[in-house]
Amino acid sequence: MNALYHVKILRRLLLLLVIMTLCASPVFADATAFIGTGTTPSNRQARGFAAGFGLFIFGFEFEYSNITESEMPAPALRTLMGNVLVQTPGAFLIPGIQFYLTMGAGGYTETLGAHEVRNIGFNSGGGIKVSLAGPIRVRLDYRIFRLRGDALYPTSHRLYGGLNLSF
Numbered sequence: 013m014n015a016l017y018h019v020k021i022l023r024r025l026l027l028l029l030v031i032m033t034l035c036a037s038p039v040f041a042d043a044t045a046f047i048g049t050g051t052t053p054s055n056r057q058a059r060g061f062a063a064g065f066g067l068f069i070f071g072f073e074f075e076y077s078n079i080t081e082s083e084m085p086a087p088a089l090r091t092l093m094g095n096v097l098v099q100t101p102g103a104f105l106i107p108g109i110q111f112y113l114t115m116g117a118g119g120y121t122e123t124l125g126a127h128e129v130r131n132i133g134f135n136s137g138g139g140i141k142v143s144l145a146g147p148i149r150v151r152l153d154y155r156i157f158r159l160r161g162d163a164l165y166p167t168s169h170r171l172y173g174g175l176n177l178s179f
Contacts, residue, residue: 046174068101
């Protein structure tokens with residue numbers, strides 16, 4: 013393919029981006045502090061936070077999570093991920109509840125004693141945000157992590173609940 017073809021594609025993509033920006037609804041942001049459990053290979057405490065924003069049904073977020081090491085032995089797992097969400101607009105199906113699906117990628121560190129692996133990982137999952145009062149919501153989330161490299165457990169699961177503030 014020649015350079016002129018790539019320029020035409022780039023122009024069309026930029027035009028589409030401008031049109032989408034002009035037609036976009038207001039941006040809504042939220043932040044979540046969470047606690048839960050990492051279930052692979054045994055249950056261990058998971059803690060973290062997420063912050064993001066959404067445009068109608070699409071959202072983007074960054075999240076940090078730390079699953080503690082146990083004596084089973086089960087490794088500690090720290091992740092820093094960027095995610096894309098597809099969500100119901102507000103409480104579309106059931107009043108007070110917003111459903112979402114998510115997928116993303118980022119980095120991870122797995123440690124168990126002297127063993128330490130750092131590499132990239134991918135995640136997918138979903139959950140709900142339940143309105144409590146005003147901008148305060150409860151968020152329930154399930155994720156599956158696929159870890160690249162020499163991770164002891166290349167597939168890891170996490171379940172959490174947290175307080176979510178929408179602004």
